[in-house]
Amino acid sequence: MKENSGPTLIPKGEESFADMLKASFRPAARVKVGEVAEGRVIAIGKDGVFLDLGIRAEGMIEREECERHGELTVRPGDVLQVLVTSFRDGIFRCTARLRSTGRGDARAAKDSPSLTMLREAHAARIPVEGKVKAVNKGGFDVQVMGQKAFCPISQIERGYCQNPEVHLEKSYSFLISQFEEDGRNIVIGRKELLQAEEKERAQRLWRELEVGQVREGTVTSVHDYGAFVEIGGAEGLLHVSEISFKKVPSAKDVLHSGEKLQVAVIKLDPEAGKISLSVKALLADPWSAAGEKLAAGAELAGRVVHLKPFGAFVELFPGVTGLLHVSRLGTGRRISHPKEILTIDDEVRVRILAVDPLRKTLSLTMEEPEDDFGGELERIKEKQDQELRDTGGAMAGLLDSAIGSDRE
Numbered sequence: 063m064k065e066n067s068g069p070t071l072i073p074k075g076e077e078s079f080a081d082m083l084k085a086s087f088r089p090a091a092r093v094k095v096g097e098v099a100e101g102r103v104i105a106i107g108k109d110g111v112f113l114d115l116g117i118r119a120e121g122m123i124e125r126e127e128c129e130r131h132g133e134l135t136v137r138p139g140d141v142l143q144v145l146v147t148s149f150r151d152g153i154f155r156c157t158a159r160l161r162s163t164g165r166g167d168a169r170a171a172k173d174s175p176s177l178t179m180l181r182e183a184h185a186a187r188i189p190v191e192g193k194v195k196a197v198n199k200g201g202f203d204v205q206v207m208g209q210k211a212f213c214p215i216s217q218i219e220r221g222y223c224q225n226p227e228v229h230l231e232k233s234y235s236f237l238i239s240q241f242e243e244d245g246r247n248i249v250i251g252r253k254e255l256l257q258a259e260e261k262e263r264a265q266r267l268w269r270e271l272e273v274g275q276v277r278e279g280t281v282t283s284v285h286d287y288g289a290f291v292e293i294g295g296a297e298g299l300l301h302v303s304e305i306s307f308k309k310v311p312s313a314k315d316v317l318h319s320g321e322k323l324q325v326a327v328i329k330l331d332p333e334a335g336k337i338s339l340s341v342k343a344l345l346a347d348p349w350s351a352a353g354e355k356l357a358a359g360a361e362l363a364g365r366v367v368h369l370k371p372f373g374a375f376v377e378l379f380p381g382v383t384g385l386l387h388v389s390r391l392g393t394g395r396r397i398s399h400p401k402e403i404l405t406i407d408d409e410v411r412v413r414i415l416a417v418d419p420l421r422k423t424l425s426l427t428m429e430e431p432e433d434d435f436g437g438e439l440e441r442i443k444e445k446q447d448q449e450l451r452d453t454g455g456a457m458a459g460l461l462d463s464a465i466g467s468d469r470e
Contacts, residue, residue: 093119093154095146095191095207098175101156103140111136113144113156121146121154128158145179148191148235155235157188176207177245184238189255193233194218197226204250206236217251220260263295271337273327276344281321286312291325291339298337300325305341307348307381309367348381349422356382356417356424364426366408374400376412376426384424386412392428 093099093115101113101121111128113121123144128136136142144156183190192206194213201214213236215223223229240249279291279298288301300323302313310316317323329338349356356378364376364384373387388400397403404410416425 093121093146095148095154098143098145098179099156101142101144103136103138103142105138106134106136113142115154119154120152121156123156123158147183147189149233150235155189176209180207180209180238180245180248181241184241187237189235189237190250191233192236192250194229194231197230202226202229204236206248206250209245209248211236211238211248211250213250213252217253220253220256260295265295267293267295268332271327271330273330275327277325277327279323279325279339281317281319281323284314284317284319286314289313289317291323293325293337293339296335296337298325298327298339300339300341304328304339304343307342307345308377309375309383348379349419352379352382355379356414356419358414358417361411361413364410364412366404366406366410369399369401369404369406371399374404376410378412378424382424384412384414384426386410386426386428390415390427390429392430 099115099121101115103111104114104120105112106128107125110122110125113123115121121144123142125134128134142158144158146154146156148155180190182188190206192204192211192213194202195205196203201212202218204211204213215226217239218226218229234252235255236250236252237254238248238250240247242248277293279293281289281300282292282297283290286302288299288304290297291300300313300317302310305313305316323341324344325339325341326343327337328340328343329336331337355362362378364378366374367377367383368375371388373385373390375383376386377383386400388397391397391400391403393403410428412426412428413431414424415427418424
């Protein structure tokens with residue numbers, strides 16, 4: 063075997079290709095929130111200008127930042143210097159508003175780049191991204207662009223924060239409400255941003271909503287009269303009467319906060335900002351399911367579900383209830399209130415007196431049906447007539463025989 067006498071020489075062209083291949087596996091410099099980066103305009107949308115940040119990452123700035131008197135000042139291919147403020151939904155959110163102060167004063171000279179950016183973000187009310195690092199008395203320690211900031215507990219959510227620990231190590235966008243003592247006292251919050259997002263979602267939802275739409279919602283609060291359900295940017299009322307065809311005394315009996323529901327939009331009042339929802343509208347009508355069973359004269363078993371001075375309500379099928387009037391309890395005596403002989407959940411046998419399919423009402427009775435002797439009387443009368451006819455014929459024969467004998 064021939065020994066290798068020296069290093070292998072690689073042709074110049076192949077060496078260049080190897081270097082390029084090796085370079086392609088080197089980790090690319092990563093854009094970081096809080097840093098200034100260069101972005102090349104690659105597309106212009108209705109609301110934003112999209113940038114190539116040079117590392118196979120995409121950035122976006124608000125379109126209005128690139129407009130002057132309503133006219134665009136950039137076009138595809140232009141290169142912009144931007145500050146990376148946050149990372150959401152797979153895209154770096156940037157702004158071109160922040161620039162080096164260039165003032166040359168003592169404060170600007172001693173400020174770090176991140177403090178300069180935070181100072182200007184505070185002045186321009188531009189959101190910055192921060193990471194929640196600790197929970198302390200009254201709020202949270204948040205790291206923003208390498209600086210320590212404080213977020214009051216009342217500013218971390220839209221409402222009351224019941225469980226502060228859930229926010230630990232989470233990254234959010236914040237607005238800087240205070241920047242004092244040369245950056246040693248920075249106070250931030252996200253409540254205003256959340257409220258603005260909620261308002262935007264609500265406006266978008268109202269543009270899309272129509273009566274008859276089916277939406278998935280989340281129960282946000284429950285009361286006796288119904289529940290409020292969030293359906294993607296706005297809350298609607300699910301009244302207790304729209305929960306089920308069955309009578310529900312209180313929404314608290316069947317619903318709880320955080321529950322997911324399919325609801326139908328049954329009424330919209332844009333001026334009042336009210337949305338009426340229904341679960342019942344998505345259920346099969348039990349009256350249709352009962353069909354021919356709900357006929358006058360039919361005898362059925364039912365359960366007492368409600369008592370009133372004027373009578374008892376009896377459920378015959380789930381969602382099908384009729385009124386058993388106090389005068390039709392079948393006792394043979396005067397009753398002042400059905401509770402004298404009935405209690406809730408009693409099983410009773412009733413007979414349907416009348417049905418109103420349009421109003422979906424039933425009139426019931428526990429009285430025994432009155433005996434009808436009409437048919438029996440008719441049969442007795444026919445029998446008597448037949449006997450008279452038979453008797454009359456026999457008497458006539460006897461009479462003829464008697465008359466004949468007398469003649470002889």
